[in-house]
Amino acid sequence: MNRKDFIKISSIFAASAFVPFSGVLASQVSLRVGLIGAHGMGWANLNAILKNTNVRCTALCDVDENVLQRRTAELAERGIDVQTFVSYQDMLEADLVDIVIIATPDHWHCLQLADAVKAGKHVYLEKPIGNSVEECDVMVKAVDNSASVVQIGQWQRSQQHFRDAIDFVHSGRLGKIRTVKAWSYVDWKKTIEQKPDTAVPEGVHYDLWLGPATKRPFNPNRFHFEFRWFWDYAGGLMTDWGVHMLDYALLGMKVSDPVSVMASGGKYADPNGASETPDTMRVVYAFEDFSIEWEHAIGIGLGPYGRNHGVAFIGNNGTLVLNRNGWEVIPEKGRMEAVALQKPKDNGLDMHMQNFVQAITKKDRTLVNAPIQVGAHIAVFCQMGNIAYRTGEKLYWDRTKRKFTDRKANNYLLAKYHNGYKLPKA
Known part of the structure; x- marks a missing residue:
């Protein structure tokens, strides 16, 4: 795409480049979040989103039960009790979460995102969104065909x-x-x-x-x-x-x-x-x-x-x-x-999570700073x-x-x- 064509997708690369956070109102409905992949960046993502007062963690999923036990204990020390899963499909089927954070290896992203939005969940997805160009194209269509708010973990877009x-x-x-x-x-x-x-x-x-x-x-x-x-x-x-x-x-x-x-x-x-x-x-x-x-x-x-x-x-x-x-x-x-x-x-990750929660609470996915199209394009x-x-x-x-x-x-x-x-x- 040349400079002239760029104007045609300004809604993706310019208008969505930065939406300042205006605050999450205490009166807004409580949002339940579940994490898939709790070992590394997923844990940082979870802690960042929990800084929003209307978000609470209700579920953890990881294929390594050792990680699950460690993270569950850490949450329990903070007074947070969660249900644990080794299968993300089981977590999606349970009526436990409104938001899913996906922080698994790249080769899992496409399947998990597609299943999550099909289940009606909002998704925060770690970057890069996929491990192939074909996957990226499928993921964009999956989100477009859903009503889910999806934010990609390119948090510099919120700093x-x-x-x-x-x-x-x-x-x-x-x-x-x-x-x-x-x-x-x-x-x-x-x-x-x-x-x-x-x-x-x-x-x-x-x-x-x-x-x-x-x-x-x-x-x-x-x-x-x-x-x-x-x-x-x-x-x-x-x-x-x-x-x-x-x-x-x-x-x-x-x-x-x-x-x-x-x-x-x-x-x-x-x-x-x-x-x-x-x-x-x-x-x-x-x-x-x-x-x-x-x-x-x-x-x-x-x-x-x-x-x-x-x-x-x-x-x-x-x-x-x-x-x-x-x-x-x-x-x-x-x-x-x-x-x-x-x-x-400011803290880029915190701002990115605030922006994500704001889009969900306002029921307007055009507010996210890193929509699926941005994540797919750079991947x-x-x-x-x-x-x-x-x-x-x-x-x-x-x-x-x-x-x-x-x-x-x-x-x-x-x-x-x-x-x-x-x-x-x-």
């Missing part, structure tokens, strides 16, 4: 300093922007050593964890947080962090689909490590008169401009650098004034980078057909379900 930075970019003061860089350098994450397959740990319902993914013996490298580094379940840093930073690259440039994409990288830090996704990668998305570049590295923390994550809009007059810690403008000599670091003044955009890497080719995107011009590359667009699971019908 004020991100909005302020994009307003500055749109002001034109940076001059012509030739290049946008986005990146994630994670020095806290070390490479994964090879480990042997083992027996399934006691309390883990492994078949329910695998779901539609290829059936494999249990290996601790592929479980819980580490699933991110294997193609069966996710897309590595390209999708895990790319959906955050590249989302703002596109928002700042008012564009959507690139003309072409090419990528390079590999397992440079540890060629013999267990992970499948590259620990080092660079992607170039070409547009009509500028490019967006993505880069990531595991085990290194000193990224561009001395920041371990961010997005930089490089203009003729200066460069605006933005990340979760704030934004600033570094001027070209004599062309504009510098802007000192503008630090965040597809990041998948393009991974597909270019996996094919080793420079790929050209046909935005009308939503396909590459390369037939081999299009095979990677499709969802591959196993173990009797089928892609939901749109």
Whole structure:
């Protein structure tokens, strides 16, 4: 999509970019929330939504009973009693929840979202929304055919300093922007050593964890947080962090689909490590008169401009650098004034949950700051980078057909379900 076409979807990329929170009234009806996937980010999401006074937790679901027991005990210490499930379908069928938080591995998102909205639940879905382009398309249709309010976990869209930075970019003061860089350098994450397959740990319902993914013996490298580094379940840093930073690259440039994409990288830090996704990668998305570049590295923390994550809009007059810690403008000599670091003044995740609850209580899903269309678009955009890497080719995107011009590359667009699971019908 070029700049002219961007205007046609402004309701998605501009109008929905930020809706300030006006407060949840105490008189509003109480909302019951259930969490699917309580190990990591799901727990943070649950605690954030519970800061809204009209929301209470009534159910937890996790295929690891060890996690369930730990989280249930933590809630009980706060006077919160919940019913627990290992099957998310059982939780949806029980008359216990109005809202579902889905924070499972990426390969489960499509099925769980489709089932949740079909059951009439509102959904907060962790990013990236799917593990394939085909899944993303199905998920958008599933939400469109429902009455559910759905918020995607791209919480920067609810944080004020991100909005302020994009307003500055749109002001034109940076001059012509030739290049946008986005990146994630994670020095806290070390490479994964090879480990042997083992027996399934006691309390883990492994078949329910695998779901539609290829059936494999249990290996601790592929479980819980580490699933991110294997193609069966996710897309590595390209999708895990790319959906955050590249989302703002596109928002700042008012564009959507690139003309072409090419990528390079590999397992440079540890060629013999267990992970499948590259620990080092660079992607170039070409547009009509500028490019967006993505880069990531595991085990290194000193990224561009001395920041371990961010997005930089490089203009003729200066460069605006933005990340979760704030934004600033570094001027070209004599062309504009510098802007000192503008630090965040709010909590992005809390604001995002408030925005979600506000949309539910007002029965208006157009109020959410990160609707399903936004989540789907950036997930597809990041998948393009991974597909270019996996094919080793420079790929050209046909935005009308939503396909590459390369037939081999299009095979990677499709969802591959196993173990009797089928892609939901749109």
